[in-house]
Amino acid sequence: MSDIPTIESEALASIENAGDLAALDAVRVAELGKKGRVSGLMKTLGKMSPEERQEMGPKLNALKERVTAAIEARKAVLEDEALEAQVAAEKIDLTLPARPEPVGRLHPVMQVFEEIAAIFGDMGFAVAEGPDIEDDWHNFTALNFPEGHPARETHDTFFMAPDKEGAQKVLRTHTSPVQIRTMVEEAPPIRIIAPGRVYRNDWDATHTPMFHQVEGLVIEDGVHMGHLKGCLIDFVKAFFEIDEVEARFRPHFFPFTEPSAEMDVKCDRSGGQMKIGEGEDWMEILGCGMVHPNVLKNCGIDPDKHQGFAFGVGVDRLAMLKYGMPDLRPYFEADPAWTRHYGFRPWLTPSVSGGLS
Ligand code: DAH
Numbered sequence: 001m002s003d004i005p006t007i008e009s010e011a012l013a014s015i016e017n018a019g020d021l022a023a024l025d026a027v028r029v030a031e032l033g034k035k036g037r038v039s040g041l042m043k044t045l046g047k048m049s050p051e052e053r054q055e056m057g058p059k060l061n062a063l064k065e066r067v068t069a070a071i072e073a074r075k076a077v078l079e080d081e082a083l084e085a086q087v088a089a090e091k092i093d094l095t096l097p098a099r100p101e102p103v104g105r106l107h108p109v110m111q112v113f114e115e116i117a118a119i120f121g122d123m124g125f126a127v128a129e130g131p132d133i134e135d136d137w138h139n140f141t142a143l144n145f146p147e148g149h150p151a152r153e154t155h156d157t158f159f160m161a162p163d164k165e166g167a168q169k170v171l172r173t174h175t176s177p178v179q180i181r182t183m184v185e186e187a188p189p190i191r192i193i194a195p196g197r198v199y200r201n202d203w204d205a206t207h208t209p210m211f212h213q214v215e216g217l218v219i220e221d222g223v224h225m226g227h228l229k230g231c232l233i234d235f236v237k238a239f240f241e242i243d244e245v246e247a248r249f250r251p252h253f254f255p256f257t258e259p260s261a262e263m264d265v266k267c268d269r270s271g272g273q274m275k276i277g278e279g280e281d282w283m284e285i286l287g288c289g290m291v292h293p294n295v296l297k298n299c300g301i302d303p304d305k306h307q308g309f310a311f312g313v314g315v316d317r318l319a320m321l322k323y324g325m326p327d328l329r330p331y332f333e334a335d336p337a338w339t340r341h342y343g344f345r346p347w348l349t350p351s352v353s354g355g356l357s
Pocket of ligand 1: 174289313
């Protein structure tokens with residue numbers, strides 16, 4: 001059996017030369033398969049005399065083991081190479097710029113929040129926040145709603161379950177409690193807006209149980225109704241992107257302001273379309289007034305030394321007016337077709353200098 005060394009060196013050479021897993025498998029079949037060379041040698045053992053078999057058995061077994069081991073070793077190398085090639089082919093370059101067409105869209109209400117923040121930010125207002133779940137004192141009492149006052153009932157409040165002391169928190173019915181939180185925490189001068197969600201038990205074509213408001217508060221020496229009017233007229237012009245707007249301030253009642261007013265702007269309702277700043281109709285857009293002395297006192301601010309104004313505006317309706325959305329309900333339906341149509345590109349942050357919409 002002099003060909004054992006020859007077979008071994010030939011087999012090891014072809015194993016070493018196998019360039020890929022398929023070529024290696026062909027070598028395996030040619031040597032160790034049923035009709036392979038090494039297998040052929042193994043079969044000759046059966047025909048040998050016991051003495052020959054004793055001598056040749058270990059040699060042939062050792063040959064088979066070495067060839068098997070060489071194939072396994074080469075296989076491991078080729079598998080590693082194949083994996084590396086696959087990883088290289090599938091590599092994603094994370095430094096590539098984002099695809100040009102952003103898939104998501106910003107909801108119009110979020111867009112309008114950002115536009116409002118940009119306009120008031122330009123006038124020196126900071127953004128303040130408060131919790132959605134409020135206590136009765138911040139939502140009503142500190143805002144000068146006396147206990148049992150009928151104005152409390154008009155808010156259709158959602159009450160939380162009573163705590164151990166029997167006190168019931170509420171889902172805030174307006175963003176006005178953020179005025180209170182700000183005045184309790186900060187000394188004048190104060191100039192903030194507070195955008196956020198508010199809740200009332202009301203559900204029809206023009207009301208949803210959760211909606212959005214932006215509150216405004218200015219406490220500064222010497223401010224009066226004239227500043228309030230100028231500030232809000234500037235806001236309306238900037239928001240609707242119009243040069244002129246005619247506005248009127250109609251006396252109204254809010255417990256937390258005195259005097260209080262509702263602001264109406266001239267609009268045109270003809271042709272089934274609403275245009276702000278033109279026409280002969282009036283449209284109510286927000287509530288406002290001079291901060292009531294009792295509210296200042298409740299927050300530890302001396303009304304003889306400081307005064308200020310406040311306003312509150314419903315954001316959902318402002319968005320409907322500006323972007324011509326006829327119905328409030330799709331706001332909450334998460335229909336991708338609606339969002340694609342009315343939504344905004346997420347990265348184009350509105351700014352007064354760069355453009356709002
Ligand atoms: N909080 C009022 C509401 O939800 C809106 C409002 C009116 C806020 C007048 C104000 C204000 O700050 O001065 O109906």
